[in-house]
Amino acid sequence: MNPTPIVVRKYGGTSVGSVERIRKVAGDVVRDYRNGLKQVVVVSAMGKTTDQLIGMARQITDRPSPRELDMLLTTGEQVSIALLAMAVHHLGCEAVSLTGSQCGIITDGSFSSARIQAINTKTIRKELEEGNIVIVAGFQGVTPDSQITTLGRGGSDTTATALAAALGVPCQIYTDVDGVFTADPNIVPEARLLPLISYEEMLEYAASGSKVLHPRCVEIANKFNVPLEVRSSFRDVPGTKVVKEDKLEKVAITGVTGDAKIGRIALTRVRDVPGVAAKISQALADAGICIRLIIQGINHDNSNDVSLIVAQDDVAKAGEILKDVMSQVGAAEVKVDPDVAKVSVIGSGVASTPGVAAHMFQALADEGINIDLISTSEVRIACIIRKDQLQAAVRAVHRKFDLGNLERKELNGV
Amino acid sequence: MNPTPIVVRKYGGTSVGSVERIRKVAGDVVRDYRNGLKQVVVVSAMGKTTDQLIGMARQITDRPSPRELDMLLTTGEQVSIALLAMAVHHLGCEAVSLTGSQCGIITDGSFSSARIQAINTKTIRKELEEGNIVIVAGFQGVTPDSQITTLGRGGSDTTATALAAALGVPCQIYTDVDGVFTADPNIVPEARLLPLISYEEMLEYAASGSKVLHPRCVEIANKFNVPLEVRSSFRDVPGTKVVKEDKLEKVAITGVTGDAKIGRIALTRVRDVPGVAAKISQALADAGICIRLIIQGINHDNSNDVSLIVAQDDVAKAGEILKDVMSQVGAAEVKVDPDVAKVSVIGSGVASTPGVAAHMFQALADEGINIDLISTSEVRIACIIRKDQLQAAVRAVHRKFDLGNLERKELNGV
Numbered sequence: 001m002n003p004t005p006i007v008v009r010k011y012g013g014t015s016v017g018s019v020e021r022i023r024k025v026a027g028d029v030v031r032d033y034r035n036g037l038k039q040v041v042v043v044s045a046m047g048k049t050t051d052q053l054i055g056m057a058r059q060i061t062d063r064p065s066p067r068e069l070d071m072l073l074t075t076g077e078q079v080s081i082a083l084l085a086m087a088v089h090h091l092g093c094e095a096v097s098l099t100g101s102q103c104g105i106i107t108d109g110s111f112s113s114a115r116i117q118a119i120n121t122k123t124i125r126k127e128l129e130e131g132n133i134v135i136v137a138g139f140q141g142v143t144p145d146s147q148i149t150t151l152g153r154g155g156s157d158t159t160a161t162a163l164a165a166a167l168g169v170p171c172q173i174y175t176d177v178d179g180v181f182t183a184d185p186n187i188v189p190e191a192r193l194l195p196l197i198s199y200e201e202m203l204e205y206a207a208s209g210s211k212v213l214h215p216r217c218v219e220i221a222n223k224f225n226v227p228l229e230v231r232s233s234f235r236d237v238p239g240t241k242v243v244k245e246d247k248l249e250k251v252a253i254t255g256v257t258g259d260a261k262i263g264r265i266a267l268t269r270v271r272d273v274p275g276v277a278a279k280i281s282q283a284l285a286d287a288g289i290c291i292r293l294i295i296q297g298i299n300h301d302n303s304n305d306v307s308l309i310v311a312q313d314d315v316a317k318a319g320e321i322l323k324d325v326m327s328q329v330g331a332a333e334v335k336v337d338p339d340v341a342k343v344s345v346i347g348s349g350v351a352s353t354p355g356v357a358a359h360m361f362q363a364l365a366d367e368g369i370n371i372d373l374i375s376t377s378e379v380r381i382a383c384i385i386r387k388d389q390l391q392a393a394v395r396a397v398h399r400k401f402d403l404g405n406l407e408r409k410e411l412n413g414v
Numbered sequence: 415m416n417p418t419p420i421v422v423r424k425y426g427g428t429s430v431g432s433v434e435r436i437r438k439v440a441g442d443v444v445r446d447y448r449n450g451l452k453q454v455v456v457v458s459a460m461g462k463t464t465d466q467l468i469g470m471a472r473q474i475t476d477r478p479s480p481r482e483l484d485m486l487l488t489t490g491e492q493v494s495i496a497l498l499a500m501a502v503h504h505l506g507c508e509a510v511s512l513t514g515s516q517c518g519i520i521t522d523g524s525f526s527s528a529r530i531q532a533i534n535t536k537t538i539r540k541e542l543e544e545g546n547i548v549i550v551a552g553f554q555g556v557t558p559d560s561q562i563t564t565l566g567r568g569g570s571d572t573t574a575t576a577l578a579a580a581l582g583v584p585c586q587i588y589t590d591v592d593g594v595f596t597a598d599p600n601i602v603p604e605a606r607l608l609p610l611i612s613y614e615e616m617l618e619y620a621a622s623g624s625k626v627l628h629p630r631c632v633e634i635a636n637k638f639n640v641p642l643e644v645r646s647s648f649r650d651v652p653g654t655k656v657v658k659e660d661k662l663e664k665v666a667i668t669g670v671t672g673d674a675k676i677g678r679i680a681l682t683r684v685r686d687v688p689g690v691a692a693k694i695s696q697a698l699a700d701a702g703i704c705i706r707l708i709i710q711g712i713n714h715d716n717s718n719d720v721s722l723i724v725a726q727d728d729v730a731k732a733g734e735i736l737k738d739v740m741s742q743v744g745a746a747e748v749k750v751d752p753d754v755a756k757v758s759v760i761g762s763g764v765a766s767t768p769g770v771a772a773h774m775f776q777a778l779a780d781e782g783i784n785i786d787l788i789s790t791s792e793v794r795i796a797c798i799i800r801k802d803q804l805q806a807a808v809r810a811v812h813r814k815f816d817l818g819n820l821e822r823k824e825l826n827g828v
Contacts, residue, residue: 019470056493056497057497059433060433060501060504061503061504068503068511071495072497072500075493078486078492079467081485082485083470083474083486085479085485086471086478086482086483086486087474089475089478090475097482097485146515148513148516
């Protein structure tokens with residue numbers, strides 16, 4: 001006899017955005033419980049709660065202390081878990097809610113972006129054994145000396161995959177879309193749902209502007225080999241399963257993504273001496289700015305042109321910082337350009353299939369779209385273009401690769 | 415050299431009811447900190463937050479589990495402490511917020527009405543020593559096995575006095591009124607603030623419908639000899655100090671209170687056999703109903719008339735329960751009367767001053783107010799009257815005793 005299967009599920013803010021939505025989630029969870037599935041349910045704060053709490057903090061101070069901001073924001077998920085537990089009780093099932101602290105998610109002390117150091121699953125296992133549906137507050141943890149922290153980037157997705165890894169069970173991410181598509185269906189009407197995708201491809205989707213999953217969550221799932229599934233909390237339809245690449249038929253590319261929320265900083269005539277790149281990246285890291293992409297061109301006259309892509313919200317600040325740095329390391333020009341976007345094709349066969357790059361560039365050329373910068377990896381080709389041409393670019397690439405008719409097979413079963 | 419004085423302060427929901435109010439409280443706290451006063455600041459949930467959270471729970475289920483309701487409600491105070499800490503930081507002072515769990519308030523596991531079992535002041539003392547203003551979430555605690563609880567009745571007032579007792583320091587309750595008055599100023603315009611009052615008198619005020627302090631908080635203060643002060647968070651004026659009775663000049667009565675939120679259940683012709691009273695009180699206790707007052711009249715023909723006063727919200731339910739019980743113990747009539755009120759005079763000299771009772775009854779008679787029931791204690795005379803005559807009764811008694819001109823002296827300094 002097999003033991004009762006266990007799964008970790010995560011419901012995001014939209015999925016628990018109202019009392020009605022919480023009732024719906026409770027109904028789904030109870031239905032599956034009665035069909036013999038034990039569940040650890042990770043939930044986010046309801047809808048706009050986090051934004052409202054941040055708004056209150058901003059009314060008080062421009063620079064809230066990260067410790068107190070975490071104290072404030074973790075109340076959002078605590079409200080969700082209590083209400084969801086009540087809704088499950090109301091349907092006649094046993095459930096118990098646990099804060100990040102109570103369910104043993106131990107983090108370091110980096111308030112607002114804490115890293116999980118350990119997960120003590122004792123309480124969760126005990127509650128599951130007692131027949132409870134265990135409802136966990138996402139996005140939060142506790143330091144060994146009882147400080148309340150938030151996980152920052154990736155939030156509740158990270159909680160869910162980390163718990164699934166610790167428990168050795170699969171993870172389902174319920175969200176407001178059906179899964180991962182060949183392109184954003186709002187831009188490309190013929191975009192198709194991808195039933196299967198590799199961790200590596202999913203990482204690139206996450207990093208390329210698809211908001212379905214956070215890269216950190218995918219990294220954890222990949223590292224600990226957690227079976228991961230993205231599916232809709234609104235419609236009972238199959239979603240996207242994220243699996244090991246060797247379980248999948250190789251295809252050249254699986255989809256195209258567009259990311260408008262970026263900006264570019266161009267450094268021209270940077271002196272070609274050791275340590276300059278380190279100085280640039282360190283200065284941005286010190287300000288908490290992540291560099292999404294670095295592209296360094298060919299060396300001319302002992303100087304380089306370097307382009308940096310950062311998040312749109314960071315571009316002005318990054319520009320200021322780099323003007324400072326550049327004035328220290330010698331004559332270089334710093335140009336800030338917030339009006340760029342990135343179009344990427346993603347697929348495990350990008351590097352091994354001849355002609356993929358040429359095909360993509362031709363698709364853009366046919367639309368009269370100029371390519372500003374190019375960056376490639378094993379599973380991705382990204383082009384930086386003008387922001388106002390992004391939607392046309394995504395449509396053109398999707399059409400050129402005939403992604404609307406993509407079929408991909410699983411090799412060995414998942 | 416004296417060590418820096420420490421005080422525990424509590425600000426209620428109205429006092430932190432908005433971002434502006436939180437800023438005002440932060441200003442007051444920082445001002446006193448800079449004048450050399452170390453502070454532990456206990457706060458309630460902002461304004462109507464608790465009601466809103468209960469409203470959400472009620473949308474989901476009529477009978478939320480007490481554990482989950484506590485999980486839900488404790489977020490209210492957690493929001494307040496985080497925002498107040500930010501507001502203090504904004505004024506350039508160090509502050510740290512602590513949940514009930516973090517500040518070591520250990521309770522039993524009676525969700526929604528937990529009793530404090532122990533207070534571990536280690537964290538609070540450490541934070542005070544490091545120069546922090548310590549901001550504590552009121553109304554909440556944690557069981558030894560990390561379940562989040564609320565203290566129920568008395569809420570944040572109880573947290574504050576219990577912390578003051580544990581730390582051996584005075585306690586200031588900041589509220590939306592100036593202190594304790596000789597009568598409700600909304601009913602009696604000439605009512606005066608009482609600068610000094612004994613614990614025993616304060617207990618009677620609390621039990622007699624004055625909403626200034628909860629009896630539980632006064633009991634703790636009395637038991638642990640905590641100097642207690644009630645004052646306004648809106649106006650910087652002296653409040654009411656609650657002190658040991660032997661420090662006060664004896665006066666016959668200090669004030670008059672009215673309580674309209676009660677109801678009466680009359681049991682007539684109750685058989686005079688042992689165990690009936692126990693049966694009545696146990697049946698109500700089992701339903702979680704507190705009996706405010708029991709009055710048993712003279713025995714006639716081996717039967718008694720018994721009157722019970724309970725909270726208005728409980729009166730219908732108590733009536734149903736007692737009809738059941740009475741049918742078991744023999745023929746008795748049960749009459750439910752929700753339209754009664756209680757007017758009380760309070761003073762440490764009530765029992766020792768001849769004529770106080772007569773004076774009070776005459777005041778009511780002069781107004782044509784019929785007295786339904788009478789109950790007296792060492793420091794109180796309470797009369798049950800018709801609800802629609804309550805305000806007239808309070809005014810008449812206040813005038814008769816000339817309470818507007820009361821002066822009372824402290825004997826030995828406080």
